[in-house]
Amino acid sequence: MATTVNTRGKNGNSSFAKWWKKNSQNILPPIVGILGFLFVWQISSNIGLIKLPPPSDLWFNERTRTYLLYPFFNRGGTDVGLFWQSLASLQRVLIGYTLAAVVGISAGVFVGLNSFANKALDPLFQFLRTVPPLAWVPIALAALQQNQPAALFVIFITAVWPILINTAVGVQQIPQDYINVRKVLQLSQKKFFFKILIPSALPYIFTGLRIAIGLAWLAIIAAEIVMSGIVGIGFFIWDSYQNNYISDIILALIYIGAIGLVLDRFMGWLQTLISPGE
Structure with a gap:
C-alpha cells in the first residue's frame, strides 16, 4: 500500500513538473511584470515621486481593506x-x-x-x-x-x-x-x-x-x-x-x-x- 502511495506521489510530481516546464514561459513573464510594476509603484509612492497611495494601502487602509x-x-442604499x-x-x-x-x-x-x-x-x-x-x-x-x-x-x-x-x-x-x-x-x-x-x-x-x-x-x-x-x-x-x-x-x-x-x-x-x- 505504501509503495502505491509513493508511486502516485511521484507520478503527481512528475506530471506537475512536465506541466510547469511546458507552461512556465507563459506564466512567469506576466507574474514578473506585475510584481515589478507593483514594486516600482510602491517605491515611487513611498519616496513621494507620485502622489497616489501605494498598493500596500489596499490592505493597510482600514476602509479599503473592508471593501x-x-x-x-449590504448596509442599504448605495452603501x-x-x-x-x-x-x-x-x-x-x-x-x-x-x-x-x-x-x-x-x-x-x-x-x-x-x-x-x-x-x-x-x-x-x-x-x-x-x-x-x-x-x-x-x-x-x-x-x-x-x-x-x-x-x-x-x-x-x-x-x-x-x-x-x-x-x-x-x-x-x-x-x-x-x-x-x-x-x-x-x-x-x-x-x-x-x-x-x-x-x-x-x-x-x-x-x-x-x-x-x-x-x-x-x-x-x-x-x-x-x-x-x-x-x-x-x-x-x-x-x-x-x-x-x-x-x-x-x-x-x-x-x-x-x-x-x-x-x-x-x-x-x-x-x-x-x-x-x-
Missing part, C-alpha cells in the same frame, strides 16, 4: 460591497448590450444586403460611432430624465456600432458562389439566412460582439460616474473621489479590469464554442 475582504456586505456595485453595473451592461446585439445584427444584415441602404446610412453610422460614451450622457439624461434608462441608452448607443458595422461587412463578404448555390437550389429566404448568410458572416459578427462588450463595459463606467445616487461601480469611483478615498478607487479599478478581462475571454470562448473553425 477588499467583505465584497458582499454596499464591491460585488453588489459590480453586479449592478453588469446588469445594466447585459440589458444594453443585448439590445445593441439584436439591433446591430438585424440592421447589419439589412445594410449588408441592401447596397443603397449601405451607401445612404454608412456616413451616419461612421459619424455616430466616433462620439465618445461620456458625450452621450447629458443627451440621455435630458431626453429620458432618469438615471437607469439613460445608462442603458449610453450602453446601447456605444455598443451597437461595432456590431452593426462588422455584421454588414460580414454579409457583404459572403462569396458569390454561395449566392449562386442559393439560386441553383432555390433556397427559401429562411434557409438562406440560417444556412448560408449567418454561418458565413459569423466570424465578423463575433468580432463586433467582442469589441462591443468591452465598449459597453467602458460606457457604463463613464455613465455611472456622472449619475448620482445609483448603485454601480462607476458611481462608487466618483463618490470615492469626492471623499478622497483614493485607495478605494484603486481597488475598484482592479475590479473593473478583471471584469473586463473576463467578459472579453468569455466572448472569445463563446466564439470558439459556436464557430470552432474560426
Whole structure:
C-alpha cells in the first residue's frame, strides 16, 4: 500500500513538473511584470515621486481593506460591497448590450444586403460611432430624465456600432458562389439566412460582439460616474473621489479590469464554442 502511495506521489510530481516546464514561459513573464510594476509603484509612492497611495494601502487602509475582504456586505442604499456595485453595473451592461446585439445584427444584415441602404446610412453610422460614451450622457439624461434608462441608452448607443458595422461587412463578404448555390437550389429566404448568410458572416459578427462588450463595459463606467445616487461601480469611483478615498478607487479599478478581462475571454470562448473553425 505504501509503495502505491509513493508511486502516485511521484507520478503527481512528475506530471506537475512536465506541466510547469511546458507552461512556465507563459506564466512567469506576466507574474514578473506585475510584481515589478507593483514594486516600482510602491517605491515611487513611498519616496513621494507620485502622489497616489501605494498598493500596500489596499490592505493597510482600514476602509479599503473592508471593501477588499467583505465584497458582499449590504448596509442599504448605495452603501454596499464591491460585488453588489459590480453586479449592478453588469446588469445594466447585459440589458444594453443585448439590445445593441439584436439591433446591430438585424440592421447589419439589412445594410449588408441592401447596397443603397449601405451607401445612404454608412456616413451616419461612421459619424455616430466616433462620439465618445461620456458625450452621450447629458443627451440621455435630458431626453429620458432618469438615471437607469439613460445608462442603458449610453450602453446601447456605444455598443451597437461595432456590431452593426462588422455584421454588414460580414454579409457583404459572403462569396458569390454561395449566392449562386442559393439560386441553383432555390433556397427559401429562411434557409438562406440560417444556412448560408449567418454561418458565413459569423466570424465578423463575433468580432463586433467582442469589441462591443468591452465598449459597453467602458460606457457604463463613464455613465455611472456622472449619475448620482445609483448603485454601480462607476458611481462608487466618483463618490470615492469626492471623499478622497483614493485607495478605494484603486481597488475598484482592479475590479473593473478583471471584469473586463473576463467578459472579453468569455466572448472569445463563446466564439470558439459556436464557430470552432474560426
